[in-house]
Amino acid sequence: MNTIVALAGRSPNPWPRKKPGSTPRSPSLLSCTVSLFAVLFLFVFFYFSYARVSTSPSLLRGSLQASRPSRCEPRIRALGQRFLSYAPHSGFSNQLSEFKNAIVMAAILNRTLVVPPVLDHHAVALGSCPKFRVLSGREIRLAVWESAMELLRAGRYISMADIIDISSLVSSSMIRTIDFRVFVSLWCGVNIDLACNNQATGQSPLFASLKQCGSFLSGFNGNVDECFYSVDEDCRSTVWTYQNGNDGVLDSFQPDEQLKRKKKITYARRRRNVYKALGPGSQADSAALLAFGSLFTSAYKGSQLYFDIHEAPKDQRIQSIIEKIEFLPFVPQILHAGKEFALTTIKAPFLCAQLRLLDGQFKNHRKTTFLTLKEKVESLRQNGPLPVHIFVMTDLPEDNWSRTYLGDLAADVDNFKLHFLQEEDELFIRTAKELAVGGHGLRVGFVANSFARMDKLQKQCSPRILADVLLYIEEVICSCASLGFVGTAGSTIAESIELMRKHDVCSS
Known part of the structure; x- marks a missing residue:
């Protein structure tokens, strides 16, 4: 491949010129035929080689091009799990609110929830949904991925499950979870514990592989059958519901006419049943990973901005989870x-x-x-x-x-x-140290039997800087x-x- 690329990159030889007074020679039929087949071979080779490469958008800021598989790697299918991820953002209270919504989504869709890190305050910002000025799902997922990688690299990574106690939810099988670090190790096929080592740098092959994987998991390569499905609907177009019988109807809050003209907005917000849209029988249901963007919501003008699932009277299991997560205690x-x-x-x-x-x-x-x-x-x-x-x-x-x-x-x-x-108080320092040693995030949730690096992961990825x-x-x-x-x-x-x-x- 390198040889062919090198040949293709050379300047073409000039067409040989006829010497003065010489008589041009007629090429033989065999020579013409061989030349024609050679040209066709190179054309076919470069066509299919290019088709296998997906060009990343400029937002990736020079990251490696991520290949687009036709299906998930065998190691992913062998896990026997279907996962759900999302992109937390803004302050801690907003991140906790999203985490609760993600628990409900994962339970309804029968998926294993990828538990994210706690991001720095406003390290990732969504924007203003009432003004229809928000990041797309792909953009916010990539921003969260980059923030998570930076937390790992800096030795400041803290999982949401290190702060919020979800052990009773997991032990009672009300939900299934997997730590983000374990998920990345399994999905991306890398030793994520090496990323937690302070010797690793952002320019290392490890982080190049992680950047490539992050591009794929952010959705910049599009949906991949039986592997990845990006939920592109956001609060500008959708309010997710469950079991309320109004699937597809217009939501009460819509962009006003002045905003439509000023921003050239064509969005119409509809209420959609998440189970019908993304559950059994849908294209999303077959994907090993279902990736949301933001799951944040709040009340606005008599409506919820994005997530309106607060009860499930016809589904006792989901109703129990909704009641349970109203309050999630600290560890x-x-x-x-x-x-x-x-x-x-x-x-x-x-x-x-x-x-x-x-x-x-x-x-x-x-x-x-x-x-x-x-x-x-x-x-x-x-x-x-x-x-x-x-x-x-x-x-x-x-x-x-x-x-x-x-x-x-x-x-x-x-x-x-x-x-x-x-x-600087002793109580603060002691508690931060206890959390680093406790490692709750890596002690709860799904871990594949083939995953043999848990002890190393717990040791290498303990925060080097106090939370x-x-x-x-x-x-x-x-x-x-x-x-x-x-x-x-x-x-x-x-x-x-x-x-x-x-x-x-x-x-x-």
Whole structure:
């Protein structure tokens, strides 16, 4: 092959010129025939060689061209599993919301869920679905893949199952899961544990192979029969439903006429039954991997933006899963750390104040946020013992508290005692180390009998840099606040804390 390519790359020889006064010779029939067959052979060879190569789009930024198989590798078929993946994004609370939706999708479609890593806050952003300005499924899957590879390379990889306890779901066979690292090792045919070694570089053959595999699993080579199916429907065109009898009808939320004209949008949002569209009898059902893009949803103008499956009265198994995942607790190490801080550091009844002041829309509502807190604090000051203990959970650095209500509280030491957790605290460091050793993500879920590298994977892929567990411990601390909770309106973090308080996590 290299020889033929080299020949094809040469400059063609010039046509021989007739010497002055010479008589041209007539080529023989045999010579012409041989030349013709040689040309045809080269044409056929290059045609089929080119047909086997799929050119990657420019978005791959110079990655290797990924081959397009007609079916999955034998090692994939031998697993006897059908998988479902998706692309988490934005902050942790949004990623957790997507994870819950993915659990429901995998259960409905009877697939093994690929459990992703926890991505850095806003390392991957979706965009604004109400404004119909979102990444395609392929683009967001590739962005998540690249972020996951960077986490592995930097020694900062933490699985969602390292943070959220799904052991009861898996052990009771309510769902089937596989860790992303195990899945990549099996599907891509690489030693992913080597990617966790700090000697590996992004330019190594290993990462070249992973980039090629990521291109394929992101869907840039299209669907491949019995192997890969990309769910290209996103929130601009689809709201996924299940068992509600309105399959195919228009959703109540549609792009308005002004937006259609301005953005030249032709989308029409329809409600679609995910089981009918992607389940038995569909083209997607035969694929070994079913790949979604974002699975994030939220309520908007009386409708859900993408995922509207909140009950399944005709399917008790799915109904049980929906009820079970309403609240998914943190793993024991995080729960114990939060409770320990409340009992041994605060040592008194306290109020929790979750104040999101710098990010997005919240920075424009700082005055309202502080006013709500002030009303609650003044009530406690007048009616309870002093000082009032307050645990503060905020994104506003302490150096910037001056001239804010937080600064006033901190200065009034006779009436208030403020508490907050910091990354240099011993409790934070100890909990991060325990999570690294615990390795919950690699201890739950499916592992093929032929996969013999689990011990090596657990050792090599343990985080070399301590995970940022501050948010998770703070949420647990707030769930223990016996004097009440004041959260930032519209914050998904506040919603998570309220849910934890509803399920009485602190006393369990």
